Amino acid sequence: MVVILGGSLAAACAAPGSGNAQPTAPASSASSLSAAPTCGTAPVTLKGYFETGFPLPKALTTEFTKQHPNVTWDIREDQFAVITQNAPRVLADDPPDLMRLPQVSELVKNNLLKNLDEYAKVYGWDQWPASQLEQMRLAPGGAVRGEGSLYAMGLNFSMTGVFYNKKLAEQIGMTAPPETLADLDAALAKAKEAGLAPIAQFNGGATGGLAFPLQNLMASYGPSAPINDWIFQKPGASIDTPSNLQATQHLQKWIKAGYFWKDVNAVDYATMMSRFIGGDGVFMFDGDWESGNLDKQLAGDIGFFLMPPAQAGGKRAAMSAPLTFGIGANAKNADCAAEFLDWVATDTQARTIGVQVGGSHPMGPADGPMPPVAAGTVTESTLAAGAQIAQDNGAMDFIANATGAIYAKSWTPNLQKLVAGEQTPEGLLKSVQSDYQSQVKGG
Amino acid sequence: MKAAVKRRNESRWAGWLFVLPAAAFYVMFVIQPLVMTVQYSLYKWDGIGVATWTGVANYLRVFTDPDLFAAILNAVKLIVFFSAVPVVLGLAIAATIRRIAATRLALVARTVIFLPQVIPLVAAGITWSWLLSSTGLVNQLLTAIGLEKITRAWLGDFSTALPAVGVIGAWVLLGLCTLLLLAGMSKIDPALYEAARLDGAGAFREFFSITLPSLRQEIGVCVTVTVVAALASFDIVYISTQGGPGNASMVPGLEIYYLAFSERQVGLASALAVILTVLVIACALPIQWLTRDRES
Numbered sequence: 001m002v003v004i005l006g007g008s009l010a011a012a013c014a015a016p017g018s019g020n021a022q023p024t025a026p027a028s029s030a031s032s033l034s035a036a037p038t039c040g041t042a043p044v045t046l047k048g049y050f051e052t053g054f055p056l057p058k059a060l061t062t063e064f065t066k067q068h069p070n071v072t073w074d075i076r077e078d079q080f081a082v083i084t085q086n087a088p089r090v091l092a093d094d095p096p097d098l099m100r101l102p103q104v105s106e107l108v109k110n111n112l113l114k115n116l117d118e119y120a121k122v123y124g125w126d127q128w129p130a131s132q133l134e135q136m137r138l139a140p141g142g143a144v145r146g147e148g149s150l151y152a153m154g155l156n157f158s159m160t161g162v163f164y165n166k167k168l169a170e171q172i173g174m175t176a177p178p179e180t181l182a183d184l185d186a187a188l189a190k191a192k193e194a195g196l197a198p199i200a201q202f203n204g205g206a207t208g209g210l211a212f213p214l215q216n217l218m219a220s221y222g223p224s225a226p227i228n229d230w231i232f233q234k235p236g237a238s239i240d241t242p243s244n245l246q247a248t249q250h251l252q253k254w255i256k257a258g259y260f261w262k263d264v265n266a267v268d269y270a271t272m273m274s275r276f277i278g279g280d281g282v283f284m285f286d287g288d289w290e291s292g293n294l295d296k297q298l299a300g301d302i303g304f305f306l307m308p309p310a311q312a313g314g315k316r317a318a319m320s321a322p323l324t325f326g327i328g329a330n331a332k333n334a335d336c337a338a339e340f341l342d343w344v345a346t347d348t349q350a351r352t353i354g355v356q357v358g359g360s361h362p363m364g365p366a367d368g369p370m371p372p373v374a375a376g377t378v379t380e381s382t383l384a385a386g387a388q389i390a391q392d393n394g395a396m397d398f399i400a401n402a403t404g405a406i407y408a409k410s411w412t413p414n415l416q417k418l419v420a421g422e423q424t425p426e427g428l429l430k431s432v433q434s435d436y437q438s439q440v441k442g443g
Numbered sequence: 444m445k446a447a448v449k450r451r452n453e454s455r456w457a458g459w460l461f462v463l464p465a466a467a468f469y470v471m472f473v474i475q476p477l478v479m480t481v482q483y484s485l486y487k488w489d490g491i492g493v494a495t496w497t498g499v500a501n502y503l504r505v506f507t508d509p510d511l512f513a514a515i516l517n518a519v520k521l522i523v524f525f526s527a528v529p530v531v532l533g534l535a536i537a538a539t540i541r542r543i544a545a546t547r548l549a550l551v552a553r554t555v556i557f558l559p560q561v562i563p564l565v566a567a568g569i570t571w572s573w574l575l576s577s578t579g580l581v582n583q584l585l586t587a588i589g590l591e592k593i594t595r596a597w598l599g600d601f602s603t604a605l606p607a608v609g610v611i612g613a614w615v616l617l618g619l620c621t622l623l624l625l626a627g628m629s630k631i632d633p634a635l636y637e638a639a640r641l642d643g644a645g646a647f648r649e650f651f652s653i654t655l656p657s658l659r660q661e662i663g664v665c666v667t668v669t670v671v672a673a674l675a676s677f678d679i680v681y682i683s684t685q686g687g688p689g690n691a692s693m694v695p696g697l698e699i700y701y702l703a704f705s706e707r708q709v710g711l712a713s714a715l716a717v718i719l720t721v722l723v724i725a726c727a728l729p730i731q732w733l734t735r736d737r738e739s
Binding site: 016092106112206264409412439 | 597
């Protein structure tokens with residue numbers, strides 16, 4: 001007993017964390033490569049750590065093995081929330097060759113992820129549209145995102161906007177997607193008059209879904225670059241700007257007009273989907289990860305458009321994020337994992353799987369091969385939206401991703417208060433900005 | 444003489460030897476984590492990198508950050524639902540069941556009331572979030588009796604979220620209290636009741652003069668267990684509201700979990716955990732002292 005007690009007390013003397021293996025700092029970058037690394041021909045088993053409930057990674061790994069028979073996979077899966085909690089420990093302890101990543105700033109700060117710059121150079125990833133990789137670049141130390149070295153890669157990138165129920169839209173006389181914010185407002189008012197629920201949205205529990213329409217409104221009223229700067233934690237960035245205030249006031253107008261369900265503060269994501277699919281709600285702010293699902297459940301009845309700008313002819317912007325995967329700093333088969341990531345973005349078969357199974361636009365060169373998509377489907381319109389966003393350079397990360405805790409601890413409670421009339425638009429932005437500052441500083 | 448002393452010493456050591464396995468586990472899995480939590484609470488640490496010493500800064504933050512302090516207050520409010528309601532209702536139900544003890548109805552009643560205790564808390568939370576949803580059974584019943592005006596999404600409303608969570612807790616803990624009190628009643632000497640009845644006491648008099656005083660210890664156990672359940676609540680809140688809307692039903696247990704695992708503020712989470720532990724002990728000890736059997 002004395003020994004055990006002594007042992008635990010001895011452990012208690014050092015500062016927490018000092019006993020952990022700390023991967024050596026910038027040495028975790030791939031050593032200078034002269035040619036693109038491959039998986040070779042000798043048998044190799046890649047260790048994967050993926051997210052439960054998303055079939056895309058497994059479909060891709062299966063196809064990869066078919067094309068490279070020497071590569072086999074040892075895959076474990078967890079819920080995204082579990083991955084978020086365990087990421088640092090798993091990467092420090094038993095680094096996977098390929099892993100679904102949560103917000104990466106903390107991981108880079110602790111040198112847990114492989115720097116992919118060398119791979120980007122030899123595979124030519126740096127020739128792709130820059131906005132695709134922007135969100136996965138981090139300045140030294142991991143403090144600022146959006147610039148610096150590449151630490152993750154996407155399997156594809158998602159696109160958000162507004163889904164609408166075509167039958168209900170017909171009922172209120174909407175024949176074409178709105179061109180301006182005023183058009184959208186008019187359609188919402190008509191839906192309300194017709195006794196329909198204008199907007200299907202979730203805002204319950206720890207996930208405030210009103211952040212979707214809010215960020216879209218922000219991009220309608222102002223440029224998207226300052227919003228990205230804020231999300232990327234660029235010094236001096238603020239969410240409390242005049243155009244964002246207009247956007248928040250507009251959201252409050254929608255709330256007061258009764259455009260959201262009365263119980264929106266108790267609706268979770270799954271409930272929103274089942275109600276919208278059941279015909280409750282004309283519009284829904286959501287992402288193209290639902291395209292395949294909606295095409296299957298309500299074939300031909302659902303349309304998609306990008307949030308219209310406040311001024312006619314203005315640029316469009318959308319929340320768009322890569323489905324991020326990374327390589328552990330001390331992964332055994334980093335080169336083979338890198339080849340896989342390159343293959344996902346460039347191989348015709350892999351890109352087809354990316355669209356058909358994942359429902360989102362593949363990564364890779366702007367002129368990369370695209371699989372045929374049935375006309376009139378939601379998938380067709382979300383892919384087209386992706387092309388327009390690339391043209392308008394309007395891709396934004398999600399305001400919920402600015403820090404690890406900003407969504408659950410700041411956006412969500414403040415948006416729920418806004419719904420209940422316990423928060424003002426001014427107060428909301430001020431409160432989020434002050435939470436952001438204290439979280440960026442570290443607590 | 445000397446041999447006797449030696450033997451006594453030997454037997455003392457032998458006793459310790461028997462305790463050793465259990466003590467080792469206790470130290471490993473209770474004492475050590477406790478000591479480490481206290482240690483973590485004095486650092487700023489993200490759980491992986493090297494921590495920096497901050498002294499009592501984390502403790503100051505718990506008392507000055509309105510969100511963290513509000514969580515502690517919510518836990519105190521939950522005591523009404525988790526503790527007062529189940530104990531008072533449990534007493535009434537147990538007394539009623541005791542009076543009909545011989546009938547089959549008593550058996551059915553006992554089973555039905557204890558059932559929530561057998562159901563996993565997660566399942567209870569999910570069931571109740573359906574019952575309390577805007578189209579759930581509770582609102583259907585209210586509409587049916589003409590109270591449509593007060594229907595709402597009970598778990599999504601700022602003013603009702605915490606009480607709604609409390610109702611779920613009361614429902615879960617009522618069974619435990621009833622069963623404990625019923626067990627206590629069954630060991631009261633029936634002669635006491637007989638004597639009271641001969642003296643002309645009614646059911647109420649019997650209850651207050653005999654049942655209640657005899658149940659002092661059982662009530663003490665009920666109150667202790669339920670107060671601790673209220674202060675350390677986690678599962679019901681996590682399943683039904685996740686602390687929402689807008690922190691209206693946030694409790695320390697959930698806050699500690701969020702701080703440690705999604706915000707990676709292990710130091711602050713540990714400080715809140717230490718404060719919660721102290722609060723639980725500060726509530727449980729006086730209850731134990733008050734309800735101790737004075738005669739023994």
